[in-house]
Amino acid sequence: MPPLNTILSSPIEYLKGVGPLRADMLKKELGIYTFLDLLEHYPNRHIDKTKLSKIREISPNTEYIQIAGTLLHYELVGAGRAKRLVAQLKDSSGMIELAWFQGINWVVKNLQIGSDYLVFGKTGFFNGKPQIVHPEIEPFVPAKADGKNFLEPVYPSTEKLKVRGFNGRQIGKLTYTLFSQLQPTDIPENIPEEIVVRLQLMNRYQAYRNIHFPASQALYEKAMERLKFEELYIAQIRLNLVKLQRHAVSKGVVFEKVGDYFNTLYAKYLPFTLTGAQKRVLKEIRTDTARGHQMNRLLQGDVGSGKTIVALLSMLLAADNGYQSCFMAPTEILAQQHYQSLGKLVKEMPIELALLTGSTKTKERKRILQGLLDDTIHFVVGTHAVIEEVVQFKNLGLVIVDEQHRFGVAQRAKLWEKAAIPPHVLVMTATPIPRTLAMTAYGDLDYSIMDELPPGRKPITTVHRYETARAKVMDFVRTEIDKGRQAYFIYPLIEESEKMSYEDLMQGYEQVKSFFPEPKFRISMVHGRQPSEQKDTNMQRFVSGDTQIMVSTTVIEVGVDVPNASVMVIESAEKFGLSQLHQLRGRVGRGSEQSFCILLTGVKASKEARERISIMSATNDGFKIAEKDLELRGPGDIEGTRQSGALNFKIANIVNDRGLLEMAREEAEKTVTEDINLDLAKNLQLNQFLRMQKGKNGWSKIS
Ligand code: ADP
Ligand code: MG
Numbered sequence: 001m002p003p004l005n006t007i008l009s010s011p012i013e014y015l016k017g018v019g020p021l022r023a024d025m026l027k028k029e030l031g032i033y034t035f036l037d038l039l040e041h042y043p044n045r046h047i048d049k050t051k052l053s054k055i056r057e058i059s060p061n062t063e064y065i066q067i068a069g070t071l072l073h074y075e076l077v078g079a080g081r082a083k084r085l086v087a088q089l090k091d092s093s094g095m096i097e098l099a100w101f102q103g104i105n106w107v108v109k110n111l112q113i114g115s116d117y118l119v120f121g122k123t124g125f126f127n128g129k130p131q132i133v134h135p136e137i138e139p140f141v142p143a144k145a146d147g148k149n150f151l152e153p154v155y156p157s158t159e160k161l162k163v164r165g166f167n168g169r170q171i172g173k174l175t176y177t178l179f180s181q182l183q184p185t186d187i188p189e190n191i192p193e194e195i196v197v198r199l200q201l202m203n204r205y206q207a208y209r210n211i212h213f214p215a216s217q218a219l220y221e222k223a224m225e226r227l228k229f230e231e232l233y234i235a236q237i238r239l240n241l242v243k244l245q246r247h248a249v250s251k252g253v254v255f256e257k258v259g260d261y262f263n264t265l266y267a268k269y270l271p272f273t274l275t276g277a278q279k280r281v282l283k284e285i286r287t288d289t290a291r292g293h294q295m296n297r298l299l300q301g302d303v304g305s306g307k308t309i310v311a312l313l314s315m316l317l318a319a320d321n322g323y324q325s326c327f328m329a330p331t332e333i334l335a336q337q338h339y340q341s342l343g344k345l346v347k348e349m350p351i352e353l354a355l356l357t358g359s360t361k362t363k364e365r366k367r368i369l370q371g372l373l374d375d376t377i378h379f380v381v382g383t384h385a386v387i388e389e390v391v392q393f394k395n396l397g398l399v400i401v402d403e404q405h406r407f408g409v410a411q412r413a414k415l416w417e418k419a420a421i422p423p424h425v426l427v428m429t430a431t432p433i434p435r436t437l438a439m440t441a442y443g444d445l446d447y448s449i450m451d452e453l454p455p456g457r458k459p460i461t462t463v464h465r466y467e468t469a470r471a472k473v474m475d476f477v478r479t480e481i482d483k484g485r486q487a488y489f490i491y492p493l494i495e496e497s498e499k500m501s502y503e504d505l506m507q508g509y510e511q512v513k514s515f516f517p518e519p520k521f522r523i524s525m526v527h528g529r530q531p532s533e534q535k536d537t538n539m540q541r542f543v544s545g546d547t548q549i550m551v552s553t554t555v556i557e558v559g560v561d562v563p564n565a566s567v568m569v570i571e572s573a574e575k576f577g578l579s580q581l582h583q584l585r586g587r588v589g590r591g592s593e594q595s596f597c598i599l600l601t602g603v604k605a606s607k608e609a610r611e612r613i614s615i616m617s618a619t620n621d622g623f624k625i626a627e628k629d630l631e632l633r634g635p636g637d638i639e640g641t642r643q644s645g646a647l648n649f650k651i652a653n654i655v656n657d658r659g660l661l662e663m664a665r666e667e668a669e670k671t672v673t674e675d676i677n678l679d680l681a682k683n684l685q686l687n688q689f690l691r692m693q694k695g696k697n698g699w700s701k702i703s
Contacts, residue, residue: 007186008036009692016177025166029158038178039187039208040650041171042227043153046214047120056093058123058130065132066120067091068140071113076104087111089119097131103163107137116140120154138169151214175212190689191233192682195667202226225660228652232661234693235649236668237686239443243296244676246444251421252294253397258286259320261349262313269345270309277301277452278310284448285314285426289398295424298442300432301450302622303586304457307428308561310450311400312342314426319351319378323397326423327381330402332357332532333539337560338402339381356382356391359532393418401427431583432622434630436654436661443665451623460589462597462617464573473598474515477567481521481548485566485593490584492575493528493553501553502529508571509551522547528555554580563591573599574609578629581616589620608632631655 012032013023026032032041053065067089074087085100085107098119100107111117121135136154153175155168187205189196196203202210202219207226214220274282281299288295301307315325327342329335339355346353354368354377371377375394380386396419427445438447465473477487489512491505509525516523524538524547535555541547543562550565568588573581581599589595599613615628634655654661671683678687 007182008034008039010035012038015174017174022166025161025164029161030156030171035178038171038175039212041155041175042211042651043155043168043172045154046151046220047118047154048151054093055089055091055096055130058096060125062123064121065123066118067096068116068118069096070116071111073113074108074111089117097126097129098135098137099126099131099133101133102159106163111137136168151217151220153212172212179209179212188685190685191230192671192686194682195233195671199229199663199667201229204230224651228657229660229664231649231652232657232664233668234690235440236443236665237672237690239440240668240672241676241678242444243446244672246296247293248676250294252289252292252424253321253323253419253421254292255286255289255317255321255323255397255424257320258317261316261319261351264349265313265316265345269348271345272454274309275306275450275452275454277450278306281310281448281450282313284446285310286317288446289314289317289424294422295426296445297424297426298438298445298447299426299428299450300438300447301428302432302453303430303583304453304590305450306454307402307450308338308341309345311402311426311428312345314400315379315398316346316351318398318424321397322395323423324372324375324377324393324395325379325398325400326386326393326396326418327379327400328386328402329381329383331555332359332383333526333535333555333560334402335381335383336536336539337543341561342379342381351379352377353379353381356380357385357532358383360385391418395419396423398424398426401425402430431579431586432626434623434626436658437626437630439661439665440654456592457589458592458594459620460585460595460597462585462599462620464599464601464613464617466603467600468603470600473569473600476596476598477569478516480567480596481516484564486542486545486548486550486562486564487567487569488565488587489549489551490568490570491551491553492572493555502527504572505551505553512549512551516549521549523549523551526550526552526555528553554584560587561590562587566591566593566595567598568596569598569600571600572602573613574601574605576612578612578615578625578632581612582622582625585616585620586622 011023012018012026012034013020015035015038018026026038030041032038047066051066052068055067055069058065069089069091072088072090072095074085076083077086078084083101085104087098089096089098098121116139117137118140119132119135119137121132124131124133153172155171155175157166157168157171161167182205184205187208189204191204195201201207202222202225204226207223207230210219210223211227214223285295285297288297299307299310311327315327318325327338329338335355335357339353343353352371354371356365356368360368368377368380369391372380372391372393380391385391399418427442433442481487489508491501491508493501505525505527509523513523522541524542526535526538530538538547539560542550545564565588568585570576570581570584576584585597588597597616599616601609601613605613611632615625619625652660671678671686674680675683678684678690
């Protein structure tokens with residue numbers, strides 16, 4: 001078989017019309033290095049020259065418009081920042097103003113009064129007259145009568161390129177030149193023919209052709225479909241290969257038996273019966289860890305579904321088989337809380353538990369490091385501190401990463417290196433991740449879902465109030481406290497303006513204090529700027545019920561568990577994202593009492609903020625909220641996935657192309673399960689394509 005795609009991997013300067021200067025610009029500005037890169041620089045729209053509007057038709061509701069007309073006049077007006085070039089264009093129905101604030105020299109050089117131009121742009125009104133600012137403009141050539149290729153591609157370009165006259169149209173010319181050199185065999189299939197045929201996908205050559213130069217809208221759409229599917233399928237193939245190869249070859253420590261530790265806790269010290277979901281997940285973990293291969297499991301559970309106890313039982317399972325466990329939490333507060341609550345549960349058992357964080361004192365730290373090395377410590381709970389190199393284990397068998405979204409992939413990977421045979425890994429999410437996102441960003445992990453809350457929980461009542469109603473809200477909080485309950489007041493922490501957030505928090509604290517004066521009321525305050533001892537004491541006082549009110553920033557967000565707290569007031573709720581609001585709200589509703597979450601906003605909250613708040617008021621279901629969050633924000637913004645590189649799709653979008661993603665996932669699973677080394681004849685081209693792509697992007701780095 002000849003090497004694949006030799007033409008496509010040619011350097012871009014080999015293309016006719018691309019000299020060294022242009023090649024340089026293409027590389028720097030658009031990341032186009034090869035022929036294939038140029039093919040994958042997709043147009044963002046097509047111009048249909050047969051579809052022209054009349055200037056008279058423009059109304060305040062018109063968005064984008066394409067018109068053709070004669071240039072009557074242009075002149076420079078204004079000064080300083082308002083300096084602009086204004087031109088008049090006339091068609092048979094009326095007149096429109098075109099304006100440029102930038103790139104004026106280029107425009108002046110290229111426009112000719114009296115000539116006809118094709119103009120495309122976003123319409124607006126200025127002084128009551130229609131106007132297009134920074135329109136796309138080019139000499140008008142009437143569409144050919146034969147109607148062929150009437151959809152002309154327009155490519156994304158950059159300001160720098162445009163200023164040098166290298167605009168979207170010029171790029172189109174290059175693409176056209178490239179296509180005139182290519183034969184169908186130069187763009188061979190890269191997904192198995194059988195799939196292309198069965199799913200009635202356009203073939204690869206045709207798809208590239210039609211995404212650039214479609215003969216019709218329908219063909220363009222088929223091309224899009226094919227290329228999106230291809231992108232998702234290839235990504236899923238990679239993820240499934242990582243997963244299955246790990247299943248097949250990676251060694252893992254074997255937890256062969258359930259022993260005394262596990263059984264004793266289960267029989268004697270478990271304060272409740274496990275939910276069905278907890279039992280099911282434990283079974284999955286048990287099966288995974290007994291096979292002799294490394295477990296890599298993502299545990300998705302809604303806030304309050306009881307993930308911590310699942311973690312503890314898994315750690316006991318490790319101990320029963322002679323292995324140590326490490327439990328990582330994203331914040332010091334949370335590590336402390338886990339340390340204490342786990343400690344309480346195993347208090348009567350011969351289990352050595354240690355807490356290792358950034359603020360652990362030198363002497364204690366030394367003791368712990370020694371204990372881990374000689375295996376006298378079974379469990380270590382900690383923050384990032386546990387992944388530092390100096391921390392070495394004698395016998396690490398299990399790593400649990402809680403509230404995973406704050407740990408990067410790279411940090412997780414560090415843990416792999418802590419033992420000759422990589423330890424089993426259980427990653428627990430703080431809140432659910434939408435299915436499509438889990439499939440793409442964490443598709444190499446197996447996953448478990450805990451979709452059941454412990455019995456007896458009452459759904460939290462969530463309401464929206466304006467700040468103007470603060471006094472009433474405070475009255476309500478007081479009645480709850482009078483009933484013996486506790487309350488949270490949460491203030492936003494905006495990273496960019498930490499100082500301001502801090503001042504807001506202090507002001508808030510004073511305000512809360514004025515409504516809830518000492519000595520009748522006692523208030524804890526926790527924020528990121530406190531020394532950890534102070535944080536600790538304040539936290540502890542709230543946990544023990546000594547203080548009734550907790551004023552805090554979002555440091556409280558994750559994991560903290562005070563079942564007696566029944567009210568949460570979230571200040572400036574419009575500043576929080578959906579998942580964060582849900583996570584925060586999960587701090588209440590942990591006991592058997594009816595709980596409340598009050599979202600306070602200013603009267604001027606944006607439309608999106610109001611939508612988030614109405615979703616929060618409508619549902620307590622974290623899985624639903626996660627889906628909405630993804631829809632509202634788009635995949636790029638979901639925390640923790642940005643760096644993963646797994647979502648850098650060129651053309652597919654996991655929100656809009658959900659159906660295709662499911663299909664690609666299914667097909668990729670079939671392909672890989674049937675032929676894990678991809679050496680069947682039908683998978684040969686796929687195999688070669690993957691090898692050619694390797695190292696080209698970040699995929700190989702994802703573990
Ligand atoms: P999360 O999944 O948010 O980490 P936690 O593990 O903190 O949830 O558990 C939330 C609360 O529910 C804790 O107070 C815990 O003790 C309690 N809990 C966990 N499992 C059960 C159960 N099966 N029955 C009753 N309460 C439970
Ligand atoms: Mg938790």
